[in-house]
Amino acid sequence: MKMRLLLAIAGFIILVVHGAVFYDQFFHEWERYQTAYFDQARSMSKTDAERASFDGRQPKIEQLLITRFGDARVDRCTTCHAAIDDPRFESYAEPLKSHPYSEALGDRKVDGNWERRHKFSDFGCTVCHAGQGRGLEAFDAHGGDHFWPEPMLGYVTQANWRADFKDRLVGADYMQSNCVQCHTDPEFASTPLVTRGRQLFVEKNCYGCHKIEGIANGTLGPDLSEVGKKFKNDYIWESMVDPRANLATSFMPRFNLTDDETKALVVFLKSRRGVNFAETSLDRYRQSLTAVSPVPPGGAATAAGDPVAMGERLLGERACLACHKLGEKDGGVAPDLSFQGLLRDEPWLVEHFRNPRARVPDSIMPSFAFPDSDFSALSKYLLSLTKPPEYANASEIYSNYCARCHGEKGDGLGPIAVYLDPAPRDFTKASFFTSRPAERFVDSIKNGVPGTSMPPLSRVFSEAQIRDVLAYVETNFVKDPRRELKPRDIPDQSPIAMSDDSIQRGARTYAMRCTGCHGRKADGKGPNALDILPRPRNLLNRDFIHSIPDRRMFESILYGVQGTAMPSWIDYGMTKNDVADLVNYIRSLNGPPAGGGR
Amino acid sequence: MNGTNETPSLWGSIRMMPSNIWHSLFRHPLPSSDLGRAQTSFTNFFLHLHPVKVNRHTLKASYTMGLGLISLYLFIILTVTGILLMFYYVPATSQAYDRMLDLRGAVAFGTFLRNMHRWSAHGMVAVVFLHMCRVFFTGSYKPPREFNWVLGVVLFLLTLFSSFTGYLLPWDQLAFWAITVGASIAGYAPFIGNDVKFLLLGDTLVGQEALLRFYVLHVAVLPVVMTFLVAFHFWRIRKDGGLSRPPEADAPPAAPEGAAPLPALAMIGATEGSVSVIRPKRYGVQGLVRGPFTKVGNVPDNSVFSWPNLLMAELFVFAITVVGVLIVSMLFDAPLEEPVNILHPPNPAKAPWYFLGLQEMVSYSAFWGGVGIPTVEVIILLLVPYLDRSKKGIGRWFARERLLANVLFLTFALVNIGLIIIGTFFRGPNWEFVSPW
Structure with missing residues (x-):
């Protein structure tokens, strides 16, 4: 009997749960909206025929199948937003509000009636607004679920977005990144944020490190050609204001952008999705073949007068101090420029600007494509920094400058x-x-x-x-005192004159003895290089190789470099003549000395 | 002419048709006597899976906890909901995720079906494991049930594999990376690892081929194999003399019958065995059935009729299983994460929860954690009844005589559960230890 009672209870629960599930499945939010729309529209009708047209209508799932823009889209938005194209519902509350008409969107008034430029039957909804077209509940459809990759742009923020800038990701202008999927003209008037973001991308030197197909070729940072497809606005925003939030090892500097600048960049980057609707993949490929390096609007050309002042302005505008240090400002990535006028001369600076690796072969500084006038202005400004620092003693010098x-x-x-x-x-x-x-x-x-x-x-x-x-x-x-060295037999000059034979012999010795650490290319990146600190010398560093006399090379090779992994090769049977061939070989790898300057 | 042999008139036939159809379907009225109960069980196709009578001990909820039945019912629920889901699902990378969105948004009962299927699947993995624990701790794998234990272990592995293959089908990030991790674990096997992985995925990466393979395995191959093995499993229960029970459970509650036993070997084909009393009886074909447990003759013992006792118990377990699944499915939605993005692995990428113990071990050693230890574990599990030949302690939970075996198994179970808990809750980005609080 007890068993039967329990069975009855279980049966009852099954019944109740079924009831609840059925209720949930048969009474939808959207049915209420549609019914409300039919009622309202019927009461607004002016003619009997119009009224009658609503009589037979039952709520049903409405959908637009859009096949013109990328993959086929199923937009069921009009299931709730039933009045979207009914101008009488202009002042209603969502979801029954009709879509506003706007000149900016290309809508026109014909005979007193508005005519849409972007007809819903052609475009659907999610092409512009994003969101999840298939959803039939507001939360899912609008992309509120934090797993959904495309929340409605500027309308929906997801629960896991960072609170400190979440509210700044709201605003209809975020949709501009979808507009430019078709309106690709860089100066398109209705997408000012994208235009501004594109300018900032160049002005703030983003292109120096990042690649965007057709726009920039940087290699230091991640490729941003499809960043808008991969990431949501909150991630893009976060990566700019707090680069290490998402990647602890990122060395992207903080650019101290204003919120407006960040927003413009977010909208611009969100619009980068690889192939957009306006292109074919062939266009895209052609574009990728032509190497591009953007030329920022010339600073010097626009400002008359003092190139030093101009250079100072440029240094700020081009975000140089996002990496370098100057006075109190320190980007924490690149060398101190505070006394640059005392360190370098103009030929060195200009050559280094054009291609940093011409002077420091392993530098990570990007080659920026500023106009020459800008480089010259920047150089002049840097050369004007000639005030030596005032440090009281060696300890201060060390901790302020060397450290x-x-x-x-x-x-x-x-x-x-x-x-x-x-x-x-x-x-x-x-x-x-x-x-x-x-x-x-x-x-x-x-x-x-x-x-x-x-x-x-x-x-x-x-x-x-x-x-x-x-x-x-x-x-x-x-800490240790300098020690007395045993006398070393080191020639001041290479005993073997430079000749093809000598170079070939040197190459053979090099291949046998040196490639493990210095690499086959002699670029210091041999297979053992990663295990060695300090790293093996890059023997293709032209300025360095030319700066050291034969004597030092002989010393380093024959007697090793103490405190590094370079062994004393004389212990391995290398003769002075072998070393002389090696020196000739290494010198032959490096071209003639760089053009002047220090 | 005898009146009963008279052919009825057409009108008579029509008039009697409903009752004739009824009686041809159900050959017996609702039984009211023991004979009727026996006949019903014996002649009804669905009920003939049951013995006519079962031992009272079998019906004790505290003994079996209904775990085997729950596994069966979950399997049935999974089959039904799975078939319904199949109507909406397309195993194509371009469509699978959209179909999930449709199930969630536009298909009547779509979310609920998916929830039921998902939670039943997780539940089945857990319950089948618990069932295995029950069988072990009650010593039920001992002769003559050794092979049924082996079948059970195989069914457990098939359950895991079914769940694993189903995991990929939603084609979201969770699915993709869980299967990627799971398949790489398979790839750690020496010599054949990469081939097994390739066979499973049909490719070097999880993609369209893998989706199709997993789909076919999940909806066709594995359910058929499992149905067959489940039937086999049940048949063995009958043939091994019902569920295990302590010897004293067979004794009739009343005073035993006084009849003297006949010499056991008087009967052709009967084996010497643990049957202590062979009663005078004329044997039919049934009497030749080998084995000591086949009940012959209507003798007083500690058994009751399956109808209604066993049926009621089964119905009850069915009811609570369904209630459980329904309530869980109402309260919790099955997860659906981002669409697959091969370039953006989550950190950490985790396998399905029941493989997180493996993944945890893999984090220490790919080969031992992913292949070596699990293989050894499975082999030992399969061999359990052949390693432990003692006949003591059958049919009682945690019998004292089986202390060593039970402690060993408990350790095995707890270590694996512990590893799963660590892998699930205590592992964060880069598989580093994190606190869930």
Whole structure:
């Protein structure tokens, strides 16, 4: 009997759940909206015939099948928004409000009646608004579900979007990124945000690192050609204002954009979806074949007068300090420009601007395609920075200037060290310092190390200051005293003259002995390079190779470089003549010295 | 002429047609006597799966907890809802996700069907596992039920595989990456790993081929194989003498009959066995059925008629299973994540929950975690009845005589459940340890 009672209870629950499910399935939100629309429309009808036309109508799922724009779309939006094309419902509340008419959208008044430019039967709804056309409940249809990749642009924010800028992602103008899927003219008047975003992309130097097919060819950052297809607005916004939020290792600088600028960039980037409706994939391919590098609107040409002032303005506008340091402003990625006038001369600067890798072969600085007048203005401004810093003592010099690369602890791990190649010298590897004379280091500080980010500092600091700093480094980081070296047999000049034979012999020795670390291309990227710190020298660094005398090459190869992985090759049976061939080979890999400048 | 042999008139035939149809369908009225109950069970196609009488011990809810039945009912619910879902589903990468959206938005009962199917599938994995635990802890795999245990383990693996193949079908991010992870685990097998993976996916990556393969496996191959094996599983229960029970459960509640036993070997084909009492009886064909458990003769024992006792119990378990599935399906919606985006893997990408224990182990060692340990586990599971030959402690939960075996199995179960819990709740991006709170 107890069993039967339990059965009866279970049966009852089954019945109730079925009832609830059936109720849920047969009474839809949208039916109420449609019924309301029929009632209202009937009461507004002016003629009997019009009235009668609503009599037989039952609520049903309405849908538009749009096949002209990309994959076939099923838009069921009009199931709820039944009055979307009924101008009498202009002032009703959603979902029964009719779609506004607007000159900006190309709608026209003909004989007192508005005529739509974008007819719903042709375009549907989601082509412009995004959202999920198949959904029949507001939450799903509008894309409120945080799994849905295309929430209604500017109308819907999803639950997991970041609260600190969520409300800024609202506004009908976000839809402009959908307009340009067809209206691809860069100056299209109805999409000012896209136009502005495109300008900003160039002005803020985004193109230096990022690639967008047909617009930019940067290689440092992610390719943004399809960014709008992959990411939602909140992700794009977040990646710009807080680059490390999504990728902890990102070195994208913060550009300190205003909200309006960020918004314009978001709208522009959201519009980048690979092939858009206006193109064929063939157009796209052709575009991708023509290398593009955008030329920002020339600054110098527009402003008359003082190129130094112009350069200063450009330095700000082009977001140079998003990476570099100048005075108090520090982008935290690239070298300090505060005393650039004391470090470099104009030929070096201009050549470096045109192609940073011409002077520092492993630099990550993008080649920006500014007009020459801009480069010249920027150079002039940088050269005007000739006020040496006023630091009281060696410790201050080190912590304010050297530590940015070499690190507070002298371990070569300063805040910007990871962006520099070759890496800053690690002073704590004592055997390197104790085996070399002090003059060698004084020379490196005074004249810099060509082909690297170590600048010549002889005009920034006095001879005495430089020796003080060196002493500071040796006491605090190197710690060990310089040691007496056994006499070494090192020729001052290569004993073998440069000749094809010698180069070939050198190449053979190189292939056998050196490629493991320095790489077959001699670019310092051999298979072992990743396991070695400091990294093997890039032997294609022209400025560097030309700056060192044969004697130093002989010393490094024959007796090794203490504190690094470079062994003493004399122990492995390499003779002076072998080394001479190697030196000839390495010199032959590098062209003639770069055109002047320091 | 005998009146009863007279051919009725046409009118008479028509008049009697409803009752004739009825009686041809149901040969017996609702039984009111033991004979009727026995006949009903014996002659009804659906009821003949049942024995005429079952031991009282079999009906104890605290013994079986109805877990096997629940598994069966979930399988039936899955079949029914699955067939209904098949009407709407297209196994094409270009359409599958849209079909999910339609199920959610536009198809009557679509969400509910999907919920029922999803939660029943998860439930079935869990319940089949619990059923296995029950069978182990009550020592029910011991002779003569060894092979049925093996069948059960195979059914458990098939259940996992069914669930796994179904996981891909919604073609959302969850599905895609779970299957990607699951298939890579298969790829860790030595020598044949990559071939197995390729055979499963029909490609090097999860894509259209994999979707089609998984679909065919999920809706055709696996259900048919499982139906067959389930039938086999049940048949073995009958032939192995019903559900396991302690020997004392067979004793009749009243005083035993005084008849003296005949020598057991007087009967051709009968085997010596644990039947302690062979009663005087003239045997028909049934008497030749081998095995000690076939009940012969109507003798007093501790059994009751299947109708209505067993049927009522089954109906009751069915009712609570359906109630459970319905309520869960009402309260929780089956997940549907973003459409597949091959370039944007979630971090972490997780396999279906029942494989998260494996994935957790894979995070320590790809081969041992993904292939070595699971293979060893499955082999040991399959061999359990042949490793443990003791005949003690059958039919009682956690029998003292089986302390070692039970502790070993409990450890196995808890370690696997623990790993699944760690993999599910305590693993964040890059499979690093995170707290769920």
